[in-house]
Structure formats: C-alpha cells, structure tokens
Amino acid sequence: MKKIVSTGALLVLFSFAGASMPALADADDIVIDGAWARASIGMNRPGAAFMTIRNTSTEPVTLIGLSTPLAMMPAIHETRTSADGVSSMTPTDEIAIAPGESVALEPGGLHAMLMQLQEPMTEGETFPLTLVFEDGGEATVEVPILGFAARGPED
Amino acid sequence: MKRMRVWGIGATAVAAIGMMLFVGWWQVDGPGSPEPMGQRPMPLTEMAFSLTDHEGNAVGPEALLGNPTMAFFGFTYCPDVCPTTLSDISSWLDALGDEAALLNVIFITVDPERDTVAAMAEYVSYFHPAIRGWTGPEEQIARAAEGFRDVFERVPTDGGDYTMNHTASVFLFDAEGQFVTTIDYHEARDFALPKIRRALQQEMEETT
Numbered sequence: 001m002k003k004i005v006s007t008g009a010l011l012v013l014f015s016f017a018g019a020s021m022p023a024l025a026d027a028d029d030i031v032i033d034g035a036w037a038r039a040s041i042g043m044n045r046p047g048a049a050f051m052t053i054r055n056t057s058t059e060p061v062t063l064i065g066l067s068t069p070l071a072m073m074p075a076i077h078e079t080r081t082s083a084d085g086v087s088s089m090t091p092t093d094e095i096a097i098a099p100g101e102s103v104a105l106e107p108g109g110l111h112a113m114l115m116q117l118q119e120p121m122t123e124g125e126t127f128p129l130t131l132v133f134e135d136g137g138e139a140t141v142e143v144p145i146l147g148f149a150a151r152g153p154e155d
Numbered sequence: 156m157k158r159m160r161v162w163g164i165g166a167t168a169v170a171a172i173g174m175m176l177f178v179g180w181w182q183v184d185g186p187g188s189p190e191p192m193g194q195r196p197m198p199l200t201e202m203a204f205s206l207t208d209h210e211g212n213a214v215g216p217e218a219l220l221g222n223p224t225m226a227f228f229g230f231t232y233c234p235d236v237c238p239t240t241l242s243d244i245s246s247w248l249d250a251l252g253d254e255a256a257l258l259n260v261i262f263i264t265v266d267p268e269r270d271t272v273a274a275m276a277e278y279v280s281y282f283h284p285a286i287r288g289w290t291g292p293e294e295q296i297a298r299a300a301e302g303f304r305d306v307f308e309r310v311p312t313d314g315g316d317y318t319m320n321h322t323a324s325v326f327l328f329d330a331e332g333q334f335v336t337t338i339d340y341h342e343a344r345d346f347a348l349p350k351i352r353r354a355l356q357q358e359m360e361e362t363t
C-alpha cells in the first residue's frame with residue numbers, strides 16, 4: 001500500500017490479456033472518475049468501492065469482473081431498496097456500458113464489494129482495483145481510502 | 156417581446172414543478188399517504204424489549220421517553236447502506252447543532268451474532284457521538300424489530316458468510332413515544348431535516 005499524494009490524481013492503466021483477444025481500441029476508452037472507498041474496521045468486514053466508469057469508445061463494453069490484491073473475493077453488487085423500505089444486496093454478473101455512456105457505482109446502487117480483505121483498509125492509503133471487460137480489456141484504478149464515515153469522493 | 160415569452164414559459168414551468176412537488180408530498184408524506192395502521196411502528200410506550208447499549212447499560216423503549224427519538228436498524232458488517240445511513244444521520248445531527256442534544260439517536264443491530272457490545276462500541280465511535288448502538292439476544296432484537304415494524308432476514312453469501320436484508324428507513328418518534336414519520340434510505344438532507352425538526356417541534360409543543 002503506498003501513500004497517496006493527491007486523492008484527485010487517479011491513475012488509469014490498461015493491459016490486455018493476450019494478443020489474440022480483441023483488445024479495446026486504446027487506453028482512453030474507459031475513464032474512471034471519482035473512485036473512493038471507506039476505511040474498514042480490521043479485516044473481517046467486507047469493504048466497498050465506488051466510482052464512475054465511462055465508456056468513451058464507439059463500441060459497447062461489458063464489465064464482467066474485478067480483481068484486486070486487497071480482497072480475495074471482489075464482486076460487483078447491487079443494493080436495492082424495495083417500496084416498503086427493505087434493502088438487500090445481490091451480485092450483478094455483468095454491466096453493459098453503451099458507447100459514450102457511463103455507469104455510476106455509488107452508495108445505494110452498484111458497488112465494488114470487497115470480500116475477504118487481505119489487509120485492513122486504512123484511511124489515506126490507496127489500493128489498485130482492476131476492472132475486467134468481456135473483450136479482454138482491463139482498466140486499473142488506484143482507489144483512495146477515505147474516512148470511515150465518508151459520504152462521497154469529496155470527503 | 157421575446158423576453159415576455161420566456162417569462163411566461165418560466166412561470167408555467169415553476170407552477171408545474173410546484174404542483175408536482177405538492178402532489179408528491181400529498182401522496183408520499185401528506186394526508187394522502189397510504190399508511191395502513193398495521194405497518195406503522197407502535198408507540199414506544201407499547202413496545203417491550205430489553206437490550207444493551209454500546210457502553211454496557213441495560214436499555215429498552217422506556218429509556219427513550221422524554222426526548223424525541225431517531226432509530227435505525229442495521230448491522231456493522233454492512234458495506235453500503237448502514238455506513239451511508241449513519242453518515243447521513245451524522246450530517247443531519249451536525250446540521251442541527253445544539254438541537255441534536257435533545258434527540259435520542261439509536262442504531263439497533265439486526266445481527267447480534269456478530270455485533271457484540273464491543274463491536275457496536277467500536278462501530279459507533281466512527282460516527283456522530285450522539286449515536287448509541289444497541290444489541291442483545293436475538294429474541295429481544297426480534298421483539299424490538301416487531302415493535303418498529305422493521306423486517307430483517309439473514310441471507311447466505313458466496314463465501315460461506317452471510318449478509319442481512321433489512322428495513323433501512325430511519326424512524327422518528329416524539330418525546331411521548333408517538334411515531335412521527337420515517338426518513339427513507341438516502342433521503343436528501345433538505346427533506347430529512349424538516350422531518351427531524353417536526354419531531355423536535357412536537358416535543359416543544361408538549362412541554363410548553
């Protein structure tokens with residue numbers, strides 16, 4: 001875990017899984033903004049990360065998974081609240097993002113669920129989170145860990 | 156002339172939005188709201204349960220009478236809804252300033268197996284100091300939830316762990332323990348604060 005200098009500077013890296021895969025057009029196709037996560041109490045409780053994922057290419061992309069050294073079982077989850085106010089959380093297998101569209105991972109909606117933490121999430125640190133797309137493209141973002149009671153990327 | 160037209164459209168739009176807001180209020184929160192009596196939380200005076208707060212004190216609904224109450228059910232292994240709601244509650248309390256001291260604010264766990272007194276103490280320490288964490292035996296939690304008409308359910312997850320589905324509304328009661336209203340999950344501060352002030356106001360009226 002490296003210390004972050006500025007929470008505003010989010011690094012997006014691309015890599016492609018093998019030359020035979022149909023790779024995404026170029027590294028600017030997926031833009032991740034406003035990534036953040038809350039600090040955890042120890043390692044027993046799952047964490048969650050939030051961000052906006054923008055598809056700036058002319059092709060649709062489909063997010064199919066996550067990977068991070070921070071958690072053994074990262075997964076995309078969706079929180080739903082029923083008409084009578086009952087909240088539940090379910091795994092979401094894939095998220096399609098149309099060309100020019102973006103999808104928000106935000107409290108009360110979608111989140112990157114970080115199950116089986118390998119180390120505590122400490123305020124002020126960052127961790128890399130890799131988004132895996134159906135076409136083999138990957139985007140990695142350094143997620144800043146904010147305070148335990150943070151309410152958004154600006155906190 | 157062009158300017159007049161724009162004005163006309165603007166005024167119509169404002170009137171239309173005003174009407175929409177009024178209709179929305181009427182249906183959701185006003186006299187037009189569907190509130191079957193069976194779904195309303197019971198008055199605190201009719202509830203009966205005994206729990207332990209995060210400092211180890213025995214507590215129950217009677218401990219809440221005399222001040223208005225804001226109550227929320229959740230669990231500390233909750234990655235999204237519970238920390239978000241407790242952060243929201245903390246920001247409302249910050250916005251209320253000194254008035255926050257007049258409120259009981261309680262966070263009741265629906266997961267007593269993992270949420271021990273010590274776990275609740277650590278968890279609430281990260282939020283506004285007015286927030287009290289309550290836990291206790293499963294059957295007492297169930298009795299509390301029944302009184303508040305809060306439903307919860309244990310759901311297994313992939314890794315062999317479990318999560319909890321639960322009512323994520325914030326309940327407001329006046330100082331006499333009568334139910335006032337709920338604040339829905341992630342409701343904007345502009346809507347939440349007047350509701351809290353209404354619960355506080357009811358206290359003022361009753362004591363003067």
Ligand SMILES: [Cu+2]
Nearest residue numbers: 077089113234
């Ligand atoms: Cu989740």
